[in-house]
Amino acid sequence: MRHPIPFIAAGLAVLATAAVPAAAAPARQTITVRPRVVGFGEDQIVRGRHWVVFENCQRRVRVRLRSGQNSFKIGHAHVRRSGRFRFEWTPRRARVGAGRWRVVVRQKCESGKDGSTFFARASRRIRIVAHH
Numbered sequence: 001m002r003h004p005i006p007f008i009a010a011g012l013a014v015l016a017t018a019a020v021p022a023a024a025a026p027a028r029q030t031i032t033v034r035p036r037v038v039g040f041g042e043d044q045i046v047r048g049r050h051w052v053v054f055e056n057c058q059r060r061v062r063v064r065l066r067s068g069q070n071s072f073k074i075g076h077a078h079v080r081r082s083g084r085f086r087f088e089w090t091p092r093r094a095r096v097g098a099g100r101w102r103v104v105v106r107q108k109c110e111s112g113k114d115g116s117t118f119f120a121r122a123s124r125r126i127r128i129v130a131h132h
Contacts, residue, residue, distance in 0.1 A: 045087070058109070062107075
């Protein structure tokens with residue numbers, strides 16, 4: 001008669017490996033902006049996590065500021081091997097008005113199948129105030 005322990009161990013191993021792909025799924029790229037309400041002349045920090053570090057994607061992200069009527073580039077940041085970046089900027093009254101804005105971060109990538117361009121993207125709402 002065979003011992004049931006090897007069969008039980010093999011069954012548990014199959015169950016354990018079946019659960020791994022769900023836990024190992026790549027996370028979607030995200031950004032955080034601190035502080036969310038910033039005054040003119042104050043520093044604001046944009047941090048990114050889970051950005052693509054792969055040969056088909058640029059290791060640089062573009063950071064823009066958008067409102068309902070305006071959009072302009074405020075800079076770019078290098079994506080580290082960990083998939084993270086940090087970008088710091090200071091709102092100046094000469095470049096941007098007070099009000100509600102959206103910080104938008106984009107990373108340019110190419111499809112591995114046909115070479116077409118697509119963008120990984122994340123955004124957060126912020127508010128710029130005259131006196132904070």
